[in-house]
Amino acid sequence: MKDFNYHSAKDSKEASKLASSSSAFLAGGMTTIPSMKLGLATYKDLIDIKNIKKLSGIKVSGKSVTIGAATKHVEVSNSKDVKKAIPSLSSLAEGIGDPQVRNRGTIGGSIANNDPSADYPSACIALNATIHTNERKIEAAKFFKGMFETALKKGELIEAIEFQIPEKSSYQKHPNPASRYAIVGVYVAKHKADVNVAVTGAKSCVYNDKEMSKALSGNFSSSSIDGIDLDSSEMNTDMHASAEFRASLVVTQAKKAVDAC
Amino acid sequence: MASLVGSRVERKEDKRFLTGKGRYTADINLANQTYAIFVRSPHARASIKKLNIDKALKSSGVVSILTGKEIADDKIGGLIAGWAIRSEDGTEMKCPGNPPLAKDNVNFVGDPVAVVIAESLAEAKEAAEKVEVDYKVLKAVTSTADAMNGDTIHEGIDKNLCFDWLLGDRQKVKEAFDKADKVISIDIINNRLIPNAMEPRACVADYNAASEEITLYTTSQNPHLSRLIMSAFGNVAPEHKLRVVAPDVGGGFGSKINVYNEDIVCSWAAKKINRAIKWVAERSESFLTDIHGRDHVTHAELAVTKDGKFLGFKNETIANLGAYARVFGTVTPTYLFGPCATGVYEIPAAYTNVKAVYTNTAPVDAYRGAGRPEATYTIERLVEKASMELGIDKTELRIKNFPTAFPFKQTLVHTVDSGDYVAGMEKAKQMADYKGFEARRKESEAKGKLRGIGVTSYFEACGIAPSAAVMSLGCGVGLWESAEVRFNPTGQVTVYTGSHSHGQSHQTTFAQIAADELGVPIENIDIVHGDTDKGTFGMGTYGSRSLAVGGIAIVNACKKIVEKGKRVTAKMLEANPEDVEFKDGEFIVSKSNKKKTIGEVAFACYLPGVRDEMKSPLPEGDEPGLKETSFYDPSNFSFPAGTHIAEVEIDPETGHVKLEKYTACDDFGRIINPMVVEGQVHGGLAQGIGQALYENAEYDETGQLMTGSYMDYTMPRADNFPEFNIGYTCTHATTNPLGVKGCGEAGAIAAPPTVMNAVIDALGGQEVTMPATAEKVWKACKNLKKSNAKAA
Numbered sequence A: 001m002k003d004f005n006y007h008s009a010k011d012s013k014e015a016s017k018l019a020s021s022s023s024a025f026l027a028g029g030m031t032t033i034p035s036m037k038l039g040l041a042t043y044k045d046l047i048d049i050k051n052i053k054k055l056s057g058i059k060v061s062g063k064s065v066t067i068g069a070a071t072k073h074v075e076v077s078n079s080k081d082v083k084k085a086i087p088s089l090s091s092l093a094e095g096i097g098d099p100q101v102r103n104r105g106t107i108g109g110s111i112a113n114n115d116p117s118a119d120y121p122s123a124c125i126a127l128n129a130t131i132h133t134n135e136r137k138i139e140a141a142k143f144f145k146g147m148f149e150t151a152l153k154k155g156e157l158i159e160a161i162e163f164q165i166p167e168k169s170s171y172q173k174h175p176n177p178a179s180r181y182a183i184v185g186v187y188v189a190k191h192k193a194d195v196n197v198a199v200t201g202a203k204s205c206v207y208n209d210k211e212m213s214k215a216l217s218g219n220f221s222s223s224s225i226d227g228i229d230l231d232s233s234e235m236n237t238d239m240h241a242s243a244e245f246r247a248s249l250v251v252t253q254a255k256k257a258v259d260a261c
Numbered sequence B: 001m002a003s004l005v006g007s008r009v010e011r012k013e014d015k016r017f018l019t020g021k022g023r024y025t026a027d028i029n030l031a032n033q034t035y036a037i038f039v040r041s042p043h044a045r046a047s048i049k050k051l052n053i054d055k056a057l058k059s060s061g062v063v064s065i066l067t068g069k070e071i072a073d074d075k076i077g078g079l080i081a082g083w084a085i086r087s088e089d090g091t092e093m094k095c096p097g098n099p100p101l102a103k104d105n106v107n108f109v110g111d112p113v114a115v116v117i118a119e120s121l122a123e124a125k126e127a128a129e130k131v132e133v134d135y136k137v138l139k140a141v142t143s144t145a146d147a148m149n150g151d152t153i154h155e156g157i158d159k160n161l162c163f164d165w166l167l168g169d170r171q172k173v174k175e176a177f178d179k180a181d182k183v184i185s186i187d188i189i190n191n192r193l194i195p196n197a198m199e200p201r202a203c204v205a206d207y208n209a210a211s212e213e214i215t216l217y218t219t220s221q222n223p224h225l226s227r228l229i230m231s232a233f234g235n236v237a238p239e240h241k242l243r244v245v246a247p248d249v250g251g252g253f254g255s256k257i258n259v260y261n262e263d264i265v266c267s268w269a270a271k272k273i274n275r276a277i278k279w280v281a282e283r284s285e286s287f288l289t290d291i292h293g294r295d296h297v298t299h300a301e302l303a304v305t306k307d308g309k310f311l312g313f314k315n316e317t318i319a320n321l322g323a324y325a326r327v328f329g330t331v332t333p334t335y336l337f338g339p340c341a342t343g344v345y346e347i348p349a350a351y352t353n354v355k356a357v358y359t360n361t362a363p364v365d366a367y368r369g370a371g372r373p374e375a376t377y378t379i380e381r382l383v384e385k386a387s388m389e390l391g392i393d394k395t396e397l398r399i400k401n402f403p404t405a406f407p408f409k410q411t412l413v414h415t416v417d418s419g420d421y422v423a424g425m426e427k428a429k430q431m432a433d434y435k436g437f438e439a440r441r442k443e444s445e446a447k448g449k450l451r452g453i454g455v456t457s458y459f460e461a462c463g464i465a466p467s468a469a470v471m472s473l474g475c476g477v478g479l480w481e482s483a484e485v486r487f488n489p490t491g492q493v494t495v496y497t498g499s500h501s502h503g504q505s506h507q508t509t510f511a512q513i514a515a516d517e518l519g520v521p522i523e524n525i526d527i528v529h530g531d532t533d534k535g536t537f538g539m540g541t542y543g544s545r546s547l548a549v550g551g552i553a554i555v556n557a558c559k560k561i562v563e564k565g566k567r568v569t570a571k572m573l574e575a576n577p578e579d580v581e582f583k584d585g586e587f588i589v590s591k592s593n594k595k596k597t598i599g600e601v602a603f604a605c606y607l608p609g610v611r612d613e614m615k616s617p618l619p620e621g622d623e624p625g626l627k628e629t630s631f632y633d634p635s636n637f638s639f640p641a642g643t644h645i646a647e648v649e650i651d652p653e654t655g656h657v658k659l660e661k662y663t664a665c666d667d668f669g670r671i672i673n674p675m676v677v678e679g680q681v682h683g684g685l686a687q688g689i690g691q692a693l694y695e696n697a698e699y700d701e702t703g704q705l706m707t708g709s710y711m712d713y714t715m716p717r718a719d720n721f722p723e724f725n726i727g728y729t730c731t732h733a734t735t736n737p738l739g740v741k742g743c744g745e746a747g748a749i750a751a752p753p754t755v756m757n758a759v760i761d762a763l764g765g766q767e768v769t770m771p772a773t774a775e776k777v778w779k780a781c782k783n784l785k786k787s788n789a790k791a792a
């Protein structure tokens, strides 16, 4: 690992001011530190945001659950409030990585990183989340731009993620057996108006599967998506799963999610 | 005094390990030490055109940079294969040179070309990045099956073939096959594994210029053997000027048998720079450069009668050695594999032919089970297939071909002294509720799941020794084991063993044995191992040999102590030595109330005089002191055996295989500590099930390791396993005084075919290769659905 400067920011303003083209925010460090150790990333400055009180914590209102960006996965999975309001979100957090990762990794870090096989991005899409940054509010549908790419601008800091509480929801992940990231993860959420079927792991970026959303909005039953043959041409192929297998898993996991709702 | 052998004595080593007081190689820091980083080849096969260290030398903190040139100039020897194998045509095996630092050619990704030694680790890393190596990249050979058709990797080694070995009689096999009603044949792959010991390899080398001694602390399973090899073949230092210490070692599984490049380079370099050098592997280096295991491609056939009697067996295997032949690299796919490939069955005619090939991948060597998992996988997959094709129940077919009497002269090499395979099978069936399977299968079916059951009966040859036998088969050293038992004057005992514990619990089980033999409380017995300066020469720990060979050496040394004790007691109590009996730590003159405790005798041996009396308690001819040594060379291997049964449930939509039940019924002979044995069985099963369902080392066609981290290499985790159902049958080994057989490898040997037989049973007999990943199983489920639809 190359030498770097460590800063601990006391508030969002300072954090954002310290940011440059060769800096990273340090939240849980679960992505940043390993990439630096492996020489895949080098930064001049690491800006620790964990001491910014405002960034941690969970608030539940009648309609939404708002989670501070620096809130750890373990806090989300253990939160009674989250379990009550959106149980699928708490179980998603419980299924991330291993205890060490959950004890450090944060929701803000996860969605800022936008790993194509990360779990949280699917929750953001399925639960019509709003990403609150120090500058603006961004709808989830406009936030995830592509592989490891988001709408965040340089120095823009995520402060909180606001999830809409659905009528019913479930997240079903087929994990990579080694890393336990999602080979395919499908988050189904039934809202008053419509149904979202957010898919992670299958393509270069999380997306809402229109075909299944439509079918389920008409009839919220797994039979309405049974036998759907998804186009696999844009799906990922790697040593753990071919595009064809992923396409099949997306439907299977979606059916499981509907059945679990 | 109650016997300790057979009881669940708590582990003496746990206090140290569980409180963070273990002392591993990486915990050792010496005054003024430097840090080494190895510059490694990023290519699988290349010649080195130029190596420039000028820039790196100017980097801050650099102490020295050494390359293949210096090591060659100093005539430091390379790494060796410890076992000479002869081909069927009588020619000797062909082994390439394997210099500790490559000079002209590199042959796998990770092959070291230079070492950078600096004042700090960060500086060493920084400088290592500045070493410029100009490679001419050559086409790599990576596939086991095609290696013989690839470019020649090592000059003069045609077809990349190390040897083409035969065990058995082709003609007799042909005759047997001619008589057969049916021939069952199978093509299987034994997937390559990475051992993944929890503690990565490490070494700290020190040089004392005054005594001219090198001390090497290293992660080794056999420090004495390491010293011998480094001295005799590495030319690092004469044995008396080289001390090898293997302190606490966090797992080996065979991967720490070998002397590695880093051990030799750091020892040699420490003398050159006259300073201590520390090297600790990063996990990614472990993935790339630790020896790997398995990697066979096999075609096998079984000739049977229509009522299921086995007549003949053929085994044609290509074994991947990786880039170089290492210590157990050549024996693992031959004598540790071939003889066990006929399994627990009476098969009148058999042969095993192995072509061992070089490829541009990490060296392949002994990994937990070494050869016997591959053998057992071959025969047990074949027998399971035979049961399907013949329509005979899988347990009945096995029983039909079990030997009925012991000693059992196994087809190819071994004479198995003891066992009761039928009893093992019956008990395993009961434990697993074999009869209830059909009902459970129906329940799964009702849920839309596929359920399968798999059986394996295995035996293995372990307790690796007798010297005469192994040396006649090409082993470069004898494989006896030593022990030394020393009494202190005040009665405590130190036992020195030549074997090594890196998770096997020697400190506990060996103390149990000595406590029983000597009648000394276990608290007063210390077990010492792992340091060539302490105790006598020893051969180390692998092949489930610690207890069956090393443990017996302890028993024998204790027996010598008792014999001397009897003589001393007789002198002290004015009796005949023949009239002295020893029991529970006391020497008793028979038919009298005269006795001495072993503590009193030890004291007398060390202080053999009495004030104002010219009387010694020592009989004439006995020297003072109480210390005995034994070098034990057994008369045969030992042969654990057993039957394992697994049940899996498959989700046809996702291909997910859930291991529902696992039953292991093993015969390990006498059990010294059931808790320790359970630990060994659990660990072995985890690795064996890992091979069947999860683990796979994969190289791409350019020789890059695709599974070089835990992001892609699937190590099994606790939640992958059901509660293991473990039981035993017990027939004592007749070839050693404790009746023990060895339990370290059984799980890793039996589990892969057991689990795969269950998976394939669930899939209606369709072959899938290990590991049975979700996608492979999903595809097989789709085929099954298609063929069922057609049938309907």
Ligand SMILES: Cc1cc2nc3c(=O)[nH]c(=O)nc-3n(C[C@H](O)[C@H](O)[C@H](O)COP(=O)(O)OP(=O)(O)OC[C@H]3O[C@@H](n4cnc5c(N)ncnc54)[C@H](O)[C@@H]3O)c2cc1C
Pocket: A023, A024, A025, A026, A027, A028, A029, A030, A031, A032, A033, A034, A049, A069, A070, A095, A096, A097, A098, A101, A104, A105, A106, A107, A108, A109, A110, A112, A113, A117, A118, A119, A120, A152, A156, A157, A158, A159, A179, A180, A181, A182
């Ligand atoms: C072994 C392992 C297994 C894992 N398994 C899973 C898994 O199964 N599923 C899964 O989804 N994830 C998994 N992860 C990822 C993990 O859950 C973390 O979410 C992820 O690493 C990022 O979170 P972090 O808090 O550690 O971010 P950091 O590593 O600290 O930061 C990552 C990036 O996000 C940026 N960032 C951080 N916080 C903010 C913010 N508030 N605003 C703007 N930018 C920010 C940083 O600048 C940096 O570029 C795994 C990680 C590891 C190491």
